[in-house]
Amino acid sequence: xxxxxxxxxxxxxxxxxxxxxxxxxxxxxxxxxxxxxxxxxxxxxxxxxxxxxxxxxxxxxxxxxxxxxxxxxxxxxxxxxxxxxxxxxxxxxxxxxxxxxxxxxxxxxxxxxxxxxxxxxxxxxxxxxxxxxxxxxxxxxxxxxxxxxxxxxxxxxxxxxxxxxxxxxxxxxxxxxxxxxxxxxxxxxxxxxxxxxxxxxxxxxxxxxxxxxxxxxxxxxxxxxxxxxxxxxxxxxxxxxxxxxxxxxxxxxxxxxxxxxxxxxxxxxxxxxxxxxxxxxxxxxxxxxxx
Numbered sequence: 001x002x003x004x005x006x007x008x009x010x011x012x013x014x015x016x017x018x019x020x021x022x023x024x025x026x027x028x029x030x031x032x033x034x035x036x037x038x039x040x041x042x043x044x045x046x047x048x049x050x051x052x053x054x055x056x057x058x059x060x061x062x063x064x065x066x067x068x069x070x071x072x073x074x075x076x077x078x079x080x081x082x083x084x085x086x087x088x089x090x091x092x093x094x095x096x097x098x099x100x101x102x103x104x105x106x107x108x109x110x111x112x113x114x115x116x117x118x119x120x121x122x123x124x125x126x127x128x129x130x131x132x133x134x135x136x137x138x139x140x141x142x143x144x145x146x147x148x149x150x151x152x153x154x155x156x157x158x159x160x161x162x163x164x165x166x167x168x169x170x171x172x173x174x175x176x177x178x179x180x181x182x183x184x185x186x187x188x189x190x191x192x193x194x195x196x197x198x199x200x201x202x203x204x205x206x207x208x209x210x211x212x213x214x215x216x217x218x219x220x221x222x223x224x225x226x227x228x229x230x231x232x233x234x235x236x237x238x239x240x241x242x243x244x245x246x247x248x249x250x251x252x253x254x255x256x257x258x259x260x261x262x263x264x265x266x267x268x269x270x271x272x273x274x275x276x277x278x279x280x281x282x283x284x285x286x287x288x289x290x291x
Contacts, residue, residue: 005087005088005143005288006137006288007137007191007192009290010239011063011287012287013064013285013287014065015116015283015286016055016081016283017070017078018055019048019079019271020048021068022070022078023048024076026043028076036075036101037183038275038276039273039274039276041274042076042270046269050269050270050271057244058238066118069112071111073107074105074108075102076275077102077105077275079271080133080282082280082284083105083132083133086123086130087286088121088122088159088162089163089164091119091120092121092286093120093123093124094106094120094124095123096128098131098150098151118286124155124159124162128154128155130145130150130156130159131151133185133187133280133281134148134150134185135186136186136187136192140167141167142168143169144172145171145186147172148174149174149179149180149184150185156169172206173206177204182276183276187233188201188204188233189233190205190233191233191234191235191237191280192237193221193237193240194240197218197241197260198219199223199233199235199256200221200223201223201233221259227248227249230248231268231272231276231277233252233278234246234272234277234278234280234281238264242264244279245263245264245266246265246273246278246279247265247268248268
């Protein structure tokens with residue numbers, strides 16, 4: 001299986017989990033949001049409505065959508081399906097979660113993968129840790145992987161074994177920033193929008209890493225500090241220079257449009273901002289077009 005590795009080619013198949021199956025109810029959110037380090041308690045009804053709007057955007061692009069079911073072992077964090085699975089040249093593999101409350105997500109995904117007719121081809125084993133938000137494929141031969149609180153050295157070693165020596169794996173050290181309880185992934189600071197264009201939040205980027213991107217010929221669109229916490233840096237590329245952005249980031253939108261990108265905004269106060277997970281976090285693209 002060739003999933004067409006990369007983050008910007010047109011999405012053909014995508015994996016989601018609706019808030020009905022992740023948040024489950026207002027009662028569950030009330031019991032769990034503080035322990036999960038959410039910024040505030042999401043409103044269940046509004047979250048479902050926001051998510052339906054997001055799904056309509058994806059449907060308008062002609063992609064095939066696979067929905068994962070709920071499960072008693074899951075927490076509301078299971079809404080953010082990116083993290084539980086990683087793509088490799090061999091296909092879909094299980095991640096290993098660095099956030100303790102999310103560890104059951106990979107076992108549940110292993111069970112549910114059969115319902116979407118996707119076979120798994122391995123994964124990361126403890127004490128290794130890798131979360132999907134810490135991986136960015138630049139193309140089929142080059143991938144970035146963070147080394148931080150959610151992805152560790154042993155996880156990186158196992159990931160290198162999964163992808164093989166023909167893939168260049170570039171390790172990117174993450175800063176301590178707000179500490180181990182914060183949601184800081186590699187995709188918190190970089191979101192590819194085209195093969196030669198990326199949205200970045202430079203204050204968190206290691207200088208050698210940022211310089212390396214520039215040496216590759218990447219154009220970097222800067223997210224202002226005022227729009228970092230509103231998830232300005234977390235955009236989902238639907239196709240080259242077409243992306244989804246959470247509303248409330250006007251400077252980022254204008255910067256992307258000046259760079260030639262089409263920006264589709266979604267409401268995200270309940271499904272994105274309160275759980276600190278943007279459009280990339282909500283999705284696990286499975287297949288992208290090679291064209």
